[in-house]
Amino acid sequence: MKKIHLTIAAAAIIASGLFTTACDDSKDAGNKEKTSAVKSEKKADKKDAKVLPNYRYVDIDTVLSKYNLAKDYNEEIVRLQTNMESQMKRHQTEIQNFATSMQKKMQNNGYLSEASYKQDEKSLAGMQEKAQKNMASLQSNFETSAMQAQQAVNDSIEAFVKEYNKTRGFDAILLKNATLYINPDLDITNEIVEGLNARYNKVNKK
Numbered sequence: 001m002k003k004i005h006l007t008i009a010a011a012a013i014i015a016s017g018l019f020t021t022a023c024d025d026s027k028d029a030g031n032k033e034k035t036s037a038v039k040s041e042k043k044a045d046k047k048d049a050k051v052l053p054n055y056r057y058v059d060i061d062t063v064l065s066k067y068n069l070a071k072d073y074n075e076e077i078v079r080l081q082t083n084m085e086s087q088m089k090r091h092q093t094e095i096q097n098f099a100t101s102m103q104k105k106m107q108n109n110g111y112l113s114e115a116s117y118k119q120d121e122k123s124l125a126g127m128q129e130k131a132q133k134n135m136a137s138l139q140s141n142f143e144t145s146a147m148q149a150q151q152a153v154n155d156s157i158e159a160f161v162k163e164y165n166k167t168r169g170f171d172a173i174l175l176k177n178a179t180l181y182i183n184p185d186l187d188i189t190n191e192i193v194e195g196l197n198a199r200y201n202k203v204n205k206k
Helices: 002-048 060-066 068-107 114-165 189-205
Strands: 055-058 172-175
Touching (some): 060 068, 060 114, 060 189, 068 114, 068 189, 114 189
Parallel strands (some): 055 172
């Protein structure tokens, strides 16, 4: 009987040891799971609270369509183009009318001498030369004005963006059309347009 009691007691001790070990292992496993869960939660929180990359982008087409300076320059360029087209039509009409009158005069034997015909022919050539020179001058003026307008708008936008970024500290401000894809959350186009127009309107009021 004593041997049986000893065996039972030993078994109880062993069982107790196994239980304790199991509890310890369970606690360790639980602690590991808790630690892992905490780490996962921290990672999730970090991901959720992730700060956007330190750069932004601008849709330059939208800026140009909404920036008042760009719109004013565009109206001026359209006016110059319209004037150039109007001048071209005027020259064409004058030359065509004179050439038609020469033809009718010739058909009706209106030229009494070859000299008078040569004189009109010379006048027609002079009209054509004058038209060419005038159109070349208008074209040159148009191109120069367009380039100056574009440069003025580009300089204005660039100067504003540099000033704007002094208080934002972005590493880069990109052009949307230079990328295949970019996160819409990085778009600051509206901010740039509002800032540009606020500055432009302020200058115009002075």
